[in-house]
Amino acid sequence: MGWFGDLKETYEVYKERDPAIRTCWDVLLYPCYKAMRMYRKAHKLWLSGHTWSARWLSQRAARKTGIEIHPGATIGKGFFIDHGTGVVIGETCEIGDNVTLYQGVTLGGTGKEQGKRHPTLEDGVMVSAGAKVLGSITIGRNSKIGAGAVVIKPVPPNCTVVGVPGRIVRMKNQVVPREEIDQTNLPDPILQDMKVLERANNELINRVLALEEEMKALKGRAKEEAKAAPEHEPMRLAPEERDYEEIEDCIFADHI
Numbered sequence: 314m315g316w317f318g319d320l321k322e323t324y325e326v327y328k329e330r331d332p333a334i335r336t337c338w339d340v341l342l343y344p345c346y347k348a349m350r351m352y353r354k355a356h357k358l359w360l361s362g363h364t365w366s367a368r369w370l371s372q373r374a375a376r377k378t379g380i381e382i383h384p385g386a387t388i389g390k391g392f393f394i395d396h397g398t399g400v401v402i403g404e405t406c407e408i409g410d411n412v413t414l415y416q417g418v419t420l421g422g423t424g425k426e427q428g429k430r431h432p433t434l435e436d437g438v439m440v441s442a443g444a445k446v447l448g449s450i451t452i453g454r455n456s457k458i459g460a461g462a463v464v465i466k467p468v469p470p471n472c473t474v475v476g477v478p479g480r481i482v483r484m485k486n487q488v489v490p491r492e493e494i495d496q497t498n499l500p501d502p503i504l505q506d507m508k509v510l511e512r513a514n515n516e517l518i519n520r521v522l523a524l525e526e527e528m529k530a531l532k533g534r535a536k537e538e539a540k541a542a543p544e545h546e547p548m549r550l551a552p553e554e555r556d557y558e559e560i561e562d563c564i565f566a567d568h569i
């Protein structure tokens with residue numbers, strides 16, 4: 314395809330995603346257009362083993378457009394970066410067809426991985442302004458990453474992810490309730506039941522210990538009271554109730 318054909322095709326792509334574009338000549342004003350033309354040359358150089366020249370070209374493009382695309386990255390058709398300043402695309406990124414990025418997006422590594430260490434964006438993915446997608450993870454077809462999100466876990470197709478760390482708020486156009494958001498750390502019902510039982514058991518143990526303490530204290534108090542209590546007075550019955558003879562001060566039945 315000739316230069317003008319490419320321009321017209323690019324115009325159709327940009328028109329779909331940016332209502333601000335008016336004529337096909339406006340395409341020339343987009344940093345994305347320039348960055349992609351330079352990327353294509355740099356990528357060819359990279360594939361043919363001229364890695365230094367490839368990187369030199371990519372750095373030149375970064376200085377001119379604010380968009381840094383590593384020449385080793387793979388990018389499909391219909392790619393569009395709106396505005397573009399501050400976009401960084403890492404070496405092992407794989408970008409499908411019709412992907413859209415906004416300014417300030419990083420498709421980077423976490424610094425912990427070797428080899429494939431940058432994300433894969435499937436067809437139709439949109440990554441909003443300032444979002445960071447980090448590590449060798451896959452963002453499924455047609456998923457959207459919200460502005461400012463930091464995504465470090467894979468995202469299934471047709472989802473919307475927002476926040477830091479990124480959480481899925483929509484799946485297949487359905488709102489995902491907050492408690493169902495975590496797709497990777499699924500709840501373990503057995504562990505949860507065991508924790509409830511453990512808590513109940515601890516409460517019982519504490520209650521038994523407290524009761525033992527209470528009992529000890531009661532016993533101690535009873536002993537002290539017994540020690541302090543005066544000797545029992547001998548019991549005397551009224552004369553008409555007596556079935557024994559009281560001889561002077563002598564009592565026959567002094568214990569009951």
Ligand SMILES: CC(C)(COP(=O)(O)OP(=O)(O)OC[C@H]1O[C@@H](n2cnc3c(N)ncnc32)[C@H](O)[C@@H]1OP(=O)(O)O)[C@@H](O)C(=O)NCCC(=O)NCCS
Pocket residue numbers: 395396415440441442443457458459460461462473474475476482483488
């Ligand atoms: C994420 C986004 C794409 C919207 O996707 P969507 O599927 O239509 O999602 P919704 O608008 O229904 O939002 C779903 C929930 O996420 C929240 N949300 C949306 N975008 C968010 C963001 N960037 N950060 C945090 N939360 C966000 C909404 O408030 C809503 O929460 P709620 O359900 O508690 O009310 C959009 O909000 C966004 O971030 N667009 C930025 C585009 C951009 O970069 N433009 C720059 C042009 S220069």
